[in-house]
Amino acid sequence: MIKKSKKYSVFSLVKNALSYHENWQPAWRNPEIKKEYDAIIVGGGGHGLTTAYYLAKNHGIKNIAVVEKGWIGGGNTGRNTTIIRSNYLWDQSAAIYDHALKLWEGMSQELNYNVMFSQRGVMNVAHNLHDVRELKRRWHANRLNGVDCEWLNTQEVKKFCPVINTSPNIRYPVLGATLQRRAGTARHDAVAWGYARGADAMGVDIIQNCEVTGININNGNVTGIETTRGTINTKKIGIVSAGHSSVIAKMAGIKLPLESRPLQALVSEPVKPVIDTVVMSNTIHAYVSQSDKGELVIGAGTDGYNSYSQRGGFNIVEDTIMAIVELFPLFSRMKMLRHWGGIVDICPDASPIISKTHINGLYFNCGWGTGGFKATPGSGWVFAHTIANDQPHALNAPFGINRFSSGELVDEHGAAAVAH
Amino acid sequence: MLLINCPYCGEREQVEFSCGGEAHIERPKNPPDLNDDQWADYLFLRKNIKGLQYERWNHSFGCRQWFNVARNTATDEILAVYKIGEKPPELESNNPITPCGEPAIGSGNFSTSNK
Ligand SMILES: Cc1cc2nc3c(=O)[nH]c(=O)nc-3n(C[C@H](O)[C@H](O)[C@H](O)COP(=O)(O)OP(=O)(O)OC[C@H]3O[C@@H](n4cnc5c(N)ncnc54)[C@H](O)[C@@H]3O)c2cc1C
Ligand SMILES: [Zn+2]
Numbered sequence: 001m002i003k004k005s006k007k008y009s010v011f012s013l014v015k016n017a018l019s020y021h022e023n024w025q026p027a028w029r030n031p032e033i034k035k036e037y038d039a040i041i042v043g044g045g046g047h048g049l050t051t052a053y054y055l056a057k058n059h060g061i062k063n064i065a066v067v068e069k070g071w072i073g074g075g076n077t078g079r080n081t082t083i084i085r086s087n088y089l090w091d092q093s094a095a096i097y098d099h100a101l102k103l104w105e106g107m108s109q110e111l112n113y114n115v116m117f118s119q120r121g122v123m124n125v126a127h128n129l130h131d132v133r134e135l136k137r138r139w140h141a142n143r144l145n146g147v148d149c150e151w152l153n154t155q156e157v158k159k160f161c162p163v164i165n166t167s168p169n170i171r172y173p174v175l176g177a178t179l180q181r182r183a184g185t186a187r188h189d190a191v192a193w194g195y196a197r198g199a200d201a202m203g204v205d206i207i208q209n210c211e212v213t214g215i216n217i218n219n220g221n222v223t224g225i226e227t228t229r230g231t232i233n234t235k236k237i238g239i240v241s242a243g244h245s246s247v248i249a250k251m252a253g254i255k256l257p258l259e260s261r262p263l264q265a266l267v268s269e270p271v272k273p274v275i276d277t278v279v280m281s282n283t284i285h286a287y288v289s290q291s292d293k294g295e296l297v298i299g300a301g302t303d304g305y306n307s308y309s310q311r312g313g314f315n316i317v318e319d320t321i322m323a324i325v326e327l328f329p330l331f332s333r334m335k336m337l338r339h340w341g342g343i344v345d346i347c348p349d350a351s352p353i354i355s356k357t358h359i360n361g362l363y364f365n366c367g368w369g370t371g372g373f374k375a376t377p378g379s380g381w382v383f384a385h386t387i388a389n390d391q392p393h394a395l396n397a398p399f400g401i402n403r404f405s406s407g408e409l410v411d412e413h414g415a416a417a418v419a420h
Numbered sequence: 421m422l423l424i425n426c427p428y429c430g431e432r433e434q435v436e437f438s439c440g441g442e443a444h445i446e447r448p449k450n451p452p453d454l455n456d457d458q459w460a461d462y463l464f465l466r467k468n469i470k471g472l473q474y475e476r477w478n479h480s481f482g483c484r485q486w487f488n489v490a491r492n493t494a495t496d497e498i499l500a501v502y503k504i505g506e507k508p509p510e511l512e513s514n515n516p517i518t519p520c521g522e523p524a525i526g527s528g529n530f531s532t533s534n535k
Binding site: 244246247250255256257258259260304305306307308309313314315348404405406407 | 460473491493
């Protein structure tokens with residue numbers, strides 16, 4: 001854990017203010033690469049960093065490296081629209097996403113790092129009879145699983161989020177919505193930095209600017225990795241590289257059921273508080289919230305073809321903005337400031353793969369696609385268990401790679417359809 | 421947006437097309453003989469290549485014909501268009517060249533100094 005002398009507190013703030021904030025220490029080391037580690041995590045996004053953190057904390061494995069080709073959090077962790085919720089349809093998904101949500105609730109305390117987790121509620125809006133039926137089905141399924149969820153009719157939606165257009169005369173009128181009040185948003189960078197700092201304090205080496213270029217395998221056992229900074233030996237490798245999972249799987253001769261696609265988001269100029277919840281719609285394919293800085297944070301969809309270009313088609317942005325403007329006419333004059341894409345790894349059943357492989361010591365945590373930020377702590381928790389014990393935790397047992405042979409898919413297209 | 425040269429209609433914007441994914445995946449000749457892993461391979465497992473990919477496209481808001489495209493998925497460059505049933509052209513793929521595996525163009529986090 002973080003040493004007392006290094007803890008952030010009101011006192012450390014005052015102390016550092018007195019020296020003009022010139023003496024803050026780096027939050028994690030920039031270590032020399034060792035020859036060998038007990039485990040190597042490939043990918044320094046949120047899921048990789050939480051995996052290392054929980055390996056050290058829950059399983060006492062501390063001789064670990066997290067190897068990241070760029071900078072930590074520079075992948076989808078730092079590119080997403082930060083929506084956190086657990087209102088998924090099936091029991092297996094509700095269990096893992098709600099486990100994650102519970103970890104979010106204690107995260108800032110646990111890490112001694114403010115991740116600005118804000119339980120402002122997430123509304124999923126219905127625009128036609130099918131939506132109403134589908135969302136009500138999910139509402140009931142959530143209640144049976146102990147996941148908080150409510151149904152709001154049109155007037156209640158308007159009351160909860162006054163800026164939404166509830167006119168019955170628009171092309172896709174608001175017929176109601178589900179509301180998960182425990183859901184919300186968090187500061188994405190802080191999640192990466194907070195877990196990196198926590199893992200580093202337990203001895204984990206965080207190695208940035210180091211790309212993995214090969215997986216060494218001998219007689220069906222992993223022996224190490226090749227990187228742009230040399231060979232590193234290990235008997236356990238956890239691959240957590242999101243959009244690039246297929247690229248790394250190929251190094252080990254494995255084919256995954258993934259398609260990598262650009263997913264885009266954009267933010268507006270900052271304005272005064274106008275929307276204090278998250279509004280999402282599958283049908284018109286748009287979602288919006290407002291950051292603490294005042295920017296509207298708007299998520300678009302994925303492109304209709306595979307690409308690693310890290311930028312999507314402009315038509316996707318246009319479609320999203322059209323939908324947002326019809327649902328929130330008062331946003332029509334706002335200027336958009338920034339816009340970007342991330343490469344997401346999409347699974348055929350819109351559920352993740354957190355799994356062993358047929359190669360001893362090689363594990364994959366991928367397929368989170370458009371919606372894995374919310375799962376960050378839970379994903380690391382169960383993946384650390386899988387790596388430490390060489391068998392899945394009860395929560396990720398349903399998410400093995402073998403489900404594509406057995407046919408036991410966990411179809412979450414309804415809960416995950418709009419990218420988020 | 422990509423410009424795609426439909427072999428039947430000529431160059432059109434990508435919004436007129438739908439992508440049908442990896443090309444040249446053959447339907448199993450003897451379906452009853454396949455085991456579960458072979459079915460998984462046919463139905464779900466994909467190369468998902470970063471670099472030269474052969475893929476199917478349909479001109480869904482045009483002539484509605486299927487055809488094949490060779491595209492570099494790292495840069496989005498379209499390298500060739502060819503008809504269904506034709507052999508995939510042998511192409512030099514412009515594989516990612518930088519230490520970080522990023523291509524010379526098309527990547528959001530790459531500075532142009534590297535070549
Ligand atoms: C625009 C957008 C909006 C989104 N909105 C939401 C949302 O609102 N809610 C939600 O729950 N989810 C959302 N997501 C999805 C979410 O961002 C991801 O599922 C999640 O962040 C994945 O985390 P990760 O740690 O697995 O991946 P990443 O953060 O992408 O980390 C993977 C890391 O692996 C590294 N890597 C790749 N190849 C190599 C290599 N060869 N060697 C070393 N390192 C390598 C990459 O550089 C990267 O840093 C969104 C995604 C995008 C793109
Ligand atoms: Zn055509």
